[in-house]
Amino acid sequence: MIESQPHISQKPIQFERKSPKKQKKSSKDRWSVAEIEALYALPFSDLMFKAQTIHRENFDANKVQVSTLLSIKTGGCSEDCGYCPQSARYETNVENEPMMPMDEVLKAAKAAKAAGASRFCMGAAWRSPKDKDLKPVLEMIQEVKKMGLETCATLGMLKDGQANMLKEAGLDYYNHNLDTAPEFYGDVISTRVYQDRLDTLDRVREADLHVCCGGIVGMGESRAQRAGLIAQLANMEKQPESVPINLLTQVEGTPLHGTEPLDLFEFVRTIAIARITMPKSYVRLSAGRQSMHEG
Structure with a gap:
């Protein structure tokens, strides 16, 4: 997740899925x-x-799921992600x-639930948590779960176990x-490689956890590289259950501050293509959605 504000973020939007019996199987595996660039060109x-059309085949178009992200450990991250003010x-x-x-x-989880959220995500600005760091987070997960909320965490790279x-x-x-796409990744981050991210996702799947995995657009990448990101996500052995599509939030002091802003219609196109290529995933509108009305 890229939201940099400490504590509660504004709520990402996701659409409620229909009953599984109403879902249609995806007609495309790869x-x-x-092909994704051709969708962009429509x-x-x-x-x-x-x-x-695809959305209505798989989700109730009149409902959304509201999620809240809380930064439980803010700042001080050793990574050099060019978009992130927490570095x-x-x-x-x-x-x-x-x-x-x-x-x-x-208290934050209770407030989120009262405001209509059904999922509560806890984020920590770590490269990779130590086991001792995880102990209090595990307790938080247990207590939030007791409140009847779905739980999500974003803590960096995970080690075995x-x-x-x-x-x-x-x-x-x-x-x-x-x-982003593998071809553009090195322009944004140098302190970890793309495979590190894939390895963590493999560990998440092996533990039978649901995967929330997306990306950021507007970092100076090309349309082909945006298509490459979507292809990486859509072609996973099992598509992510949740796919956040973020628009770069430029923060002064970060290397990507001053990047030419992405056209908002291109942002909307990317969201639509995520829906088409991953018909059963929750496509989450996260960072940058506040600016969509400006288009």
Whole structure:
């Protein structure tokens, strides 16, 4: 997740899925980058119609699922992700803070549920958690789960056994984004490689956790590279159950501050194509959705 604000973010939107018996099987198993680029090239209204048709086949078009993200450990990350103000390498408005105490987390979860959220995600600005770091997070997951909320966590790269620990604590979803296409990845991040992300996703799957995995657009990538990101997600052995599509939130002090903004219609096209290529996934509107009305 890329939301940089400490504590509660504005709520990402996801659509409620219909009963499984009403779902249709996907007619396509593999997507090439060229095929996805062809979707980008469709007239805008045709693309919207295609995406909406597929959406209505799999989801109730009149319902949304509301999720809330809470930063339980903000700032001080050792990674150099060019978009992230939580990196210790950059001078931004984000301060390094200790982990939130349990009572504050539960207070935030209670407020989120009262506001209509049914999923609560806890994020920590770590490259990779140590087992001792996980202990309080496991307790948070257990307590939030007792409140009747779906639980999600985004804690960085996981080592062997850690996904199983999260599963045993009651975690439902683990978020770990690919961020962008493999070809553009090195332009954004140098402190980990693409395979590191894929390895964590493999551990999440092996632990029988649901996968939340998407990316960020508007970082200076080409349309072909946006198509490459969608292809990576859509061609996973099992498509992610949840796919956040983020628009870069530019923060002063980060390397990507000052990047030419992505056209908002291109952002909408990317969301629509995620729906078409991953018909049964929750396509989550996360960072950047606030600016969509400007288009």
